Amino acid sequence: MKTEQKQWTSEGGWQNLKDAGISDSADLVLVFGSRTLLEDSSKFDEVKSFYPNANILMGSTSGEIMEDLVYDDSLAVTAVDFEKTELKVTSMNINDAADSFEAGVKMAEELSGEGLSHVFLLTDGLNVNGSEIVKGINSKLEKEVPCTGGLAGDAANFEKTLVGLNAAPSENQVVAIGFYGDSLEVGYGSVGGWDNFGAERLVTRSEGNVLYELDGQSALDLYKMYLGDKAAELPGSALLFPLGLKFDEDSDTLVRTVLAVDEEANSMTFAGDIPEGCYVRLMKADFDKLIEGANLAAEHTTQKGGDDAEKLAILISCVGRKLILGQRIDEEVEGVQEVLGDGATMTGFYSYGEISPVVESSRCELHNQTMTITTFAEK
Numbered sequence: 001m002k003t004e005q006k007q008w009t010s011e012g013g014w015q016n017l018k019d020a021g022i023s024d025s026a027d028l029v030l031v032f033g034s035r036t037l038l039e040d041s042s043k044f045d046e047v048k049s050f051y052p053n054a055n056i057l058m059g060s061t062s063g064e065i066m067e068d069l070v071y072d073d074s075l076a077v078t079a080v081d082f083e084k085t086e087l088k089v090t091s092m093n094i095n096d097a098a099d100s101f102e103a104g105v106k107m108a109e110e111l112s113g114e115g116l117s118h119v120f121l122l123t124d125g126l127n128v129n130g131s132e133i134v135k136g137i138n139s140k141l142e143k144e145v146p147c148t149g150g151l152a153g154d155a156a157n158f159e160k161t162l163v164g165l166n167a168a169p170s171e172n173q174v175v176a177i178g179f180y181g182d183s184l185e186v187g188y189g190s191v192g193g194w195d196n197f198g199a200e201r202l203v204t205r206s207e208g209n210v211l212y213e214l215d216g217q218s219a220l221d222l223y224k225m226y227l228g229d230k231a232a233e234l235p236g237s238a239l240l241f242p243l244g245l246k247f248d249e250d251s252d253t254l255v256r257t258v259l260a261v262d263e264e265a266n267s268m269t270f271a272g273d274i275p276e277g278c279y280v281r282l283m284k285a286d287f288d289k290l291i292e293g294a295n296l297a298a299e300h301t302t303q304k305g306g307d308d309a310e311k312l313a314i315l316i317s318c319v320g321r322k323l324i325l326g327q328r329i330d331e332e333v334e335g336v337q338e339v340l341g342d343g344a345t346m347t348g349f350y351s352y353g354e355i356s357p358v359v360e361s362s363r364c365e366l367h368n369q370t371m372t373i374t375t376f377a378e379k
Contacts, residue, residue, distance in 0.1 A: 001082055001310050001378040003345040006050065007066055008033075008043070008075035017067065018345065026054040026079040027087055028177070030314070032349040033075035035060040035154045035161065041168035043075060051079055055089050057177065058169045059122045060162040061349035062153030062319035063329070068337040068346065070322070070329045072155070078347040080312055084183035084378050086115070091165040091175040097209070100129040103174055104136020111178035112140060118179040118186045120314075120374065121149035125161035125352030126259060127172050129209050130366040131272035134355060137176075138363045147364040148188050148374040149176075150316035151271060151353035156236040156323060158259060161352065183379045189300025190356035190372040192255055193293025194283040196244055198226075203278050211274045212267050220266050223258075226282060234261045235268075239320035242369045243270070243280045252358050255283065257320055257368035259352060271353040272366040283369070285324040294332035294371035298339035301375045311377040313340055315348030318369045322350045332371060344375070 004020040029051045037043055038060050047056055064076040090110045094103050111119055119141065123133060130151055137147050152161035162169035179186070201222075205213035213219055223231070223238055230237040238258035245254045260269040274280070294317070301313070315336060322329050337346060354372035357364050 001080065001312070001376070003310065003312055004079050005066065005345065005347065006077040009071070010073065020081070022079055022081040023050055024053060025081045026051045027082050028080045029054045029056045030078045030347060031056060031058040031075060032061050032064050032347065033058070034073045037073065037075055038162045038169050044164065044168040047077060054079060055087060055177070056166055057122060057175055058162070058164040059152040059349065060154055060169065061351070062155050063322050063350035065315050065333055065346065065348035068330070068334045070333055076347050076349070078312070078345065082378065084181055086180040088178040088180065089165055089175065091173060094124065094128050094172050094174055097127060097129045100132035101136040104133040105140055107174065107176045108137045108140035111176060112142070115180040115182070116145055116178050117181065117184055119145065119147040120177045120179070121147055121174070121355055122163055123151050123174040124163055124172050125151035125153055126158065128174060129273065130353045130355070131209065133174065134364055134366050143363070146186065146188060146357050147355060148372065149355040150349070150351040150372065153319055153349065153351045156239070156319060158235055185377050185379060187301030187375040188356050188373065189297035190354060190358070190367050190370045191293040191297040191300070192370045193289035194242065194244070194255060194285055194369055195289070196281045197284050198282045200279050200281050203274055203276050203280060206274045206276050209270045209273050210267050211270060214280065218266050220261060220268050223268065235259060239323050240285070242283050242320060243274070244283045245274065245278055245280050247275070247278050254365060255367060255369045257318065257353070271368050287325065287328060290321055290325060291332045291335055295335040295339055297371045297373045298336040301373050302339065311340065311344045311375055313344045313346045314374045315346060315371065316351050316354045317348070317371045318354060319350045319352065320369045321371065336371070336373065340375070
């Protein structure tokens with residue numbers, strides 16, 4: 001496996017950060033960039049001219065990760081030439097979030113087949129139900145085939161997100177990539193670092209990923225009470241206080257982030273489902289624990305992938321973490337680099353949701369407010 005990287009910024013234009021001479025042989029190109037840049041279709045044309053024979057996956061972000069730094073308003077381009085691994089790609093348009101489960105089913109069916117070892121998923125970040133698309137994928141993938149990925153972002157604007165496969169990206173798109181063969185070793189880890197606070201509350205009224213009431217009271221009013229002056233900045237300010245969700249006493253805690261609020265309906269829309277009857281608690285951040293969580297996610301990936309000198313690491317972290325860490329944001333990426341080593345080619349983005357199994361051998365789940373890392377290496 002060989003990798004190379006390019007970057008576009010308004011100050012420097014296109015720059016080669018790592019040249020492996022794979023412009024004609026690259027199988028896959030990952031392009032993560034700001035929504036405003038990706039709205040310019042000429043950027044896809046430029047990347048296509050660099051890598052004419054590759055599958056090109058593009059997604060909008062809330063910040064781009066390139067090497068051990070975090071950027072805004074840039075394009076992070078990583079090309080990969082797999083020597084022993086076959087790829088199959090599929091995409092579809094989702095016009096209604098209610099179609100998310102069926103979209104996951106159809107995409108998993110298209111990719112399922114002999115030799116499938118991993119699925120990487122990138123979806124629109126606002127117009128799909130992340131929980132449901134993951135459930136659809138899980139329903140058709142063999143249990144030993146993990147799925148990782150994320151939901152596209154749009155800074156902290158929550159206006160629109162873009163995803164594309166072999167074309168200029170657009171809204172409502174979902175893309176999945178299947179990796180085939182027994183030579184590919186994949187590692188993955190997903191860790192948060194948030195603390196619970198306040199009382200545990202019962203979800204008493206919700207519909208899918210739309211939350212209305214906690215303990216019989218307005219969930220939106222509760223959020224506004226905790227946010228105080230920052231309530232006027234909703235939905236962005238709600239990223240500071242995600243919900244920790246448990247289906248029962250013994251289940252793992254999943255974190256859910258607010259994507260939108262509806263003042264007229266007095267509701268909040270989350271990146272994933274908030275089922276009636278489950279329990280939630282508000283969560284808050286601690287700088288050091290967030291950074292430690294990113295390091296721990298990287299350590300989980302090292303359980304697989306060996307010490308191959310050529311390793312690709314895709315980092316998908318939540319926009320909420322970026323807002324909390326502020327000027328310290330580079331520290332969580334630098335910590336990952338230290339764990340994975342200088343031999344790892346790192347790219348990624350800040351997202352509206354992350355997809356990964358909770359632990360090895362479990363089914364994939366939608367997460368929010370985590371650092372989720374996927375590593376690829378060929379034997």
